[in-house]
Amino acid sequence: MPSADFQTHPTFKRGVLPHVRLLIYVTICVAMLAVDRNFHYLESLRTYLVTITYPLRASAAEPVKLVGSAAKYFSELADSQFKQADFERLQIENAQRLLRFEHLEQENGYLRKLLGMRKRVQTHSVAAEVLYSAPDPYSRKVILDQGKQEGVEPGLAVVDAEGLIGQITRVYPIQSEVTLITDRNQSVPVQVERNGQLGVMSGTGQGGLELRFVLADADIKAGDRLVTSGLDGKFAPGLPVAKIESIERDTSAFARIVCKPLGGVEQSTRVLVLSRAELPPPPPKPETGEPPPPPPLAAKRDPGDGG
Amino acid sequence: MQITNRSNRILQPTKPWFVYLSLFIALLLDYVPAGDLSSVLPDWVALTLAFWCIREPLYISMGMGFILGLLVDVGSGGPLAQHALAYVVLAFMANSLARRIMWFPALLQALHVLPMLLIAQALMVGVRMLTGEGFPGWQYFLSSATGVALWLPLTYLLLLPQFQPVDRDENRPI
Numbered sequence A: 001m002p003s004a005d006f007q008t009h010p011t012f013k014r015g016v017l018p019h020v021r022l023l024i025y026v027t028i029c030v031a032m033l034a035v036d037r038n039f040h041y042l043e044s045l046r047t048y049l050v051t052i053t054y055p056l057r058a059s060a061a062e063p064v065k066l067v068g069s070a071a072k073y074f075s076e077l078a079d080s081q082f083k084q085a086d087f088e089r090l091q092i093e094n095a096q097r098l099l100r101f102e103h104l105e106q107e108n109g110y111l112r113k114l115l116g117m118r119k120r121v122q123t124h125s126v127a128a129e130v131l132y133s134a135p136d137p138y139s140r141k142v143i144l145d146q147g148k149q150e151g152v153e154p155g156l157a158v159v160d161a162e163g164l165i166g167q168i169t170r171v172y173p174i175q176s177e178v179t180l181i182t183d184r185n186q187s188v189p190v191q192v193e194r195n196g197q198l199g200v201m202s203g204t205g206q207g208g209l210e211l212r213f214v215l216a217d218a219d220i221k222a223g224d225r226l227v228t229s230g231l232d233g234k235f236a237p238g239l240p241v242a243k244i245e246s247i248e249r250d251t252s253a254f255a256r257i258v259c260k261p262l263g264g265v266e267q268s269t270r271v272l273v274l275s276r277a278e279l280p281p282p283p284p285k286p287e288t289g290e291p292p293p294p295p296p297l298a299a300k301r302d303p304g305d306g307g
Numbered sequence B: 001m002q003i004t005n006r007s008n009r010i011l012q013p014t015k016p017w018f019v020y021l022s023l024f025i026a027l028l029l030d031y032v033p034a035g036d037l038s039s040v041l042p043d044w045v046a047l048t049l050a051f052w053c054i055r056e057p058l059y060i061s062m063g064m065g066f067i068l069g070l071l072v073d074v075g076s077g078g079p080l081a082q083h084a085l086a087y088v089v090l091a092f093m094a095n096s097l098a099r100r101i102m103w104f105p106a107l108l109q110a111l112h113v114l115p116m117l118l119i120a121q122a123l124m125v126g127v128r129m130l131t132g133e134g135f136p137g138w139q140y141f142l143s144s145a146t147g148v149a150l151w152l153p154l155t156y157l158l159l160l161p162q163f164q165p166v167d168r169d170e171n172r173p174i
Helices: A018-038 A043-052 A054-115 A296-306 B016-031 B035-039 B044-055 B062-076 B082-101 B106-130 B138-149 B151-163
Strands: A125-133 A141-144 A157-159 A164-171 A176-180 A187-192 A198-203 A209-212 A225-228 A240-248 A256-261 A270-274
Touching (some): A043 A054, A187 A240, B016 B062, B035 B138, B044 B082, B062 B082, B082 B106, B106 B138, B106 B151
Antiparallel strands (some): A157 A270, A164 A176, A187 A198, A209 A256, A240 A256
């Protein structure tokens, strides 16, 4: 008997078995996860999806923004009078500092000219607003309303009025994603403002910061301010980052240093994206008869050693 | 089609456009940035997907879960295909248990859905822990519980177009 007689009638065809389809989909998903984590082949797919879902996400965020701004309006109304007094006092203080700053800047420019160093390039900045924080519960990320069209690039520093809050990690045409410094996977090269001690600061993932791999006998104490060191060539040096809260020195070689961010990480809504800091120019070749300029830290310590 | 297989009431057939509209609205609700509340609010897409996978296992299945998962991943900013994996498995479980679940009243249906949602969430936690992230805390699983608590109202809401009578009576609009 020909086998064609036993073929299933088209009405009862069910296509590929569910278990096989599950296996196929799971394989695709696992492959995508692995590729997304280790390579960057899927970034274009992500950018495409982000762009086509932008109207959806923007309209979904709108009511939340409305509620937030209404609540903010009423709380700020009561708060603003206190703040104004604060600001007036601050302005007077700042005016004095500004005068001194201008004087120092002139002096600095003169000294640089003397040393024949290239003038530091003024960093360019983009003002942006935080739209919302990414709903992924594992990471600390926020979405900004400025993207590639305004010149935002991956790797740039994001600051608010008080200090560094994060780094741009993904850029879409009209939005960008900031990984906050409190994220587990975010590290910032820093130095202690008081004495130039270098270190790397990482987020704990629970809203805190930690200065890692600093030897237990290093000259660091609670209350020290940490600023970016600029050694990574991405952040401009000297941006305030955090303040040291407590130091635990136990038997291990490294101290456990807990820090508190200076900027309003996870609170600020208006931020600045600072463009890449220019790397300092390579030290000039020592010419005949002229000694190379001394490194600035050595110069700072000299008077103490001599006295 | 009935409300459950034991019910005597015959419903109108499912309207495909309504299925897609409900999934679209669920996606929109998932995109709402809820901040700290996000661990309490249900995963609307997972819930709606499970519902239609149980009601219409021949039309809504793993492919829909995969596409919706990718779209949710894009909104959450996590690794691509994390939600897709969870929703594919969720759709598979809902599809294969659909014939059984339809024999139960809505409250017992919810009890069937709870472990499915928990397994989908556990998969996502597993994926993130494999990539080196920490455990997000037990309150992360709360959203499954709130989702299941909404199963009964959701059933009536999503079946509302099918409750309409075939012949419209001006004196009795519903």
